[in-house]
Amino acid sequence: MNVVVLLKQTPDTESVIRIASNGKSVATDDLKWIINPYDEFAVEAALRFKEKHGGDVTIVSWGPQRVVESIRTALAMGADSGVLIEDPALDGSDNLGVAKALAAAVKEIKPDIVLCGSRAVDYDEAQRGPMVAELLGWPHLAFAVAIDSDGSKVTIDRPIEGGKVVLEANLPALVTFGGSHAVWNPRYASLPGIMKAKKKPLATKKLADLGVDASAVGAGAAKIVMSSLEMPPQRAAGKIIDGGLDTSGKAVELVRSLHEEAKVI
Amino acid sequence: MAKCVCVIAEYRQGGFRRVSYEVASAGKRLADALGTNVCAIAVGAGIADKAAELGRYAVDKVYVADDPALANYVAETYVPVIADIVAKVDPAVLILPASVDGKDLGARLAARLQAGLAQDCIEITSQNGVVKAKRPIFAGKCLAWCEWPQGALPVISCRPNVMDCLAPMEDKKAEVEKVQVSIPQSRSIVKSIDLDTSGKIELTEAEIIVSGGRGMKGPENYTLLEDLAKILGAAVGASRAAVDAGWRPHSDQVGQTGKVVNPNLYVAVGISGAIQHLAGMGSSKFIVAVNKDSEAPIFTKADYGIVEDLFNFVPLLTEEVRKLKSSCS
Numbered sequence: 001m002n003v004v005v006l007l008k009q010t011p012d013t014e015s016v017i018r019i020a021s022n023g024k025s026v027a028t029d030d031l032k033w034i035i036n037p038y039d040e041f042a043v044e045a046a047l048r049f050k051e052k053h054g055g056d057v058t059i060v061s062w063g064p065q066r067v068v069e070s071i072r073t074a075l076a077m078g079a080d081s082g083v084l085i086e087d088p089a090l091d092g093s094d095n096l097g098v099a100k101a102l103a104a105a106v107k108e109i110k111p112d113i114v115l116c117g118s119r120a121v122d123y124d125e126a127q128r129g130p131m132v133a134e135l136l137g138w139p140h141l142a143f144a145v146a147i148d149s150d151g152s153k154v155t156i157d158r159p160i161e162g163g164k165v166v167l168e169a170n171l172p173a174l175v176t177f178g179g180s181h182a183v184w185n186p187r188y189a190s191l192p193g194i195m196k197a198k199k200k201p202l203a204t205k206k207l208a209d210l211g212v213d214a215s216a217v218g219a220g221a222a223k224i225v226m227s228s229l230e231m232p233p234q235r236a237a238g239k240i241i242d243g244g245l246d247t248s249g250k251a252v253e254l255v256r257s258l259h260e261e262a263k264v265i
Numbered sequence: 266m267a268k269c270v271c272v273i274a275e276y277r278q279g280g281f282r283r284v285s286y287e288v289a290s291a292g293k294r295l296a297d298a299l300g301t302n303v304c305a306i307a308v309g310a311g312i313a314d315k316a317a318e319l320g321r322y323a324v325d326k327v328y329v330a331d332d333p334a335l336a337n338y339v340a341e342t343y344v345p346v347i348a349d350i351v352a353k354v355d356p357a358v359l360i361l362p363a364s365v366d367g368k369d370l371g372a373r374l375a376a377r378l379q380a381g382l383a384q385d386c387i388e389i390t391s392q393n394g395v396v397k398a399k400r401p402i403f404a405g406k407c408l409a410w411c412e413w414p415q416g417a418l419p420v421i422s423c424r425p426n427v428m429d430c431l432a433p434m435e436d437k438k439a440e441v442e443k444v445q446v447s448i449p450q451s452r453s454i455v456k457s458i459d460l461d462t463s464g465k466i467e468l469t470e471a472e473i474i475v476s477g478g479r480g481m482k483g484p485e486n487y488t489l490l491e492d493l494a495k496i497l498g499a500a501v502g503a504s505r506a507a508v509d510a511g512w513r514p515h516s517d518q519v520g521q522t523g524k525v526v527n528p529n530l531y532v533a534v535g536i537s538g539a540i541q542h543l544a545g546m547g548s549s550k551f552i553v554a555v556n557k558d559s560e561a562p563i564f565t566k567a568d569y570g571i572v573e574d575l576f577n578f579v580p581l582l583t584e585e586v587r588k589l590k591s592s593c594s
């Protein structure tokens with residue numbers, strides 16, 4: 001069973017986010033970069049499929065050279081090879097533009113299944129997986145918190161508001177991952193894994209290598225733009241309920257405040 | 266009349282979900298600004314008779330795809346059906362819920378329509394006929410304004426619980442047009458649906474959340490929070506630390522990896538306030554923090570802070586809320 005994982009490199013979730021001087025993007029100079037956690041869950045699921053069914057796991061990513069480090073991390077976890085789509089023509093792409101490049105890379109690899117995060121922790125777009133599936137004409141199952149496959153079909157658990165749905169699709173299909181670290185428990189790269197990863201194949205490709213028309217992606221083709229960024233309103237400093245009250249007195253005062261001042265209970 | 270603002274209503278298990286009324290209301294406000302009207306698309310099985318009720322929220326006309334094969338949401342069937350209706354309606358703007366299904370639908374639909382999607386928006390405005398939408402990024406650490414180039418169809422999904430609902434117009438009914446649709450063969454199916462009937466409130470749609478972190482010390486102590494939540498009609502959440510420790514299910518996790526919530530009241534109990542947690546709950550309207558460490562970062566976000574041992578304080582708080590509730594009723 002051959003698996004492709006679409007992997008995005010994102011800033012660490014502990015990062016403090018600042019707006020760049022152009023007012024339209026996030027300052028990236030002092031960020032620490034990680035594999036998008038939801039994509040990391042997909043890597044873990046891919047490796048479990050490999051252990052169960054055999055086959056290869058290929059990591060497909062896009063962006064500048066710094067992304068190589070995240071691909072190598074996935075290779076150190078146990079993936080077999082990587083592809084980085086690095087092309088300045090992709091700059092300024094909307095999600096659809098990126099999806100076109102990713103779909104072209106998937107077509108070339110011809111996997112049985114494509115796995116990726118349901119969203120990335122940077123721009124929270126939740127668009128990449130469904131868009132790639134649509135471009136491929138494949139079914140997609142979104143937001144998996146459990147996954148199983150017998151090699152010919154795939155089944156997932158998908159939490160919805162107030163319940164759970166079990167979905168099934170015939171392969172080839174695309175699955176996006178929800179859940180959390182506690183659900184997927186992604187493995188750490190072992191030291192031998194890290195040594196081996198250095199020798200695993202990692203190809204850098206241009207759009208032309210994938211047969212993607214550069215005019216179909218990039219800023220010029222974007223159907224949506226981020227025109228400006230702003231910081232969320234600062235919360236006014238709150239008040240500590242104390243006033244020499246004992247524990248019980250604080251409970252009384254808190255309930256009074258929530259009922260009479262905030263009017264939320 | 267100018268092209269309409271078109272909203273996609275979400276229907277599940279015999280009724281429209283509240284978020285459908287929220288997007289209809291947001292659609293109406295935008296339509297007023299653009300000088301046009303609101304139409305809707307509703308997809309499901311046996312919904313043609315119910316669709317007229319969207320009129321209560323200012324929808325003038327509903328295009329309905331009603332077929333047993335559309336009983337449950339499956340992207341592979343819903344997307345082509347809705348895309349065909351969108352092509353027929355040719356709206357100025359398309360608005361849908363950023364619910365679990367809606368986010369998924371919106372993304373695949375945008376690819377099919379070759380349109381730009383702004384996901385999980387919290388505000389929609391227009392200036393001189395140009396539509397803009399605001400959405401949180403980095404789980405709310407920053408906010409982005411999105412715009413669409415001339416000629417591109419704006420597709421906007423709205424975060425549940427954010428857009429104000431119009432006061433329903435009880436006597437208004439929408440015109441309903443049943444659309445003949447061709448439903449493609451699907452390679453994906455719904456095997457089962459298991460709805461929680463225990464009355465548990467969904468975190469992303471809760472008006473009040475009581476959330477516990479590492480300070481809870483163990484899974485058994487969450488009964489303290491469940492007791493409080495029950496009286497408040499609240500949902501129970503958890504920090505990543507509590508979920509990673511296996512104390513609470515992952516579906517309860519609030520934060521940048523987890524759910525982003527925006528209740529009227531968020532009560533953080535024994536949560537220190539890691540930046541990834543603050544990102545997930547920072548847009549709550551009121552925040553209460555209970556922590557014995559007065560230096561905990563959560564207090565910088567809290568409207569009301571209580572520096573106390575939670576094991577002493579929470580039972581007293583529950584008792585006070587109980588008194589209030591019994592005096593109100």
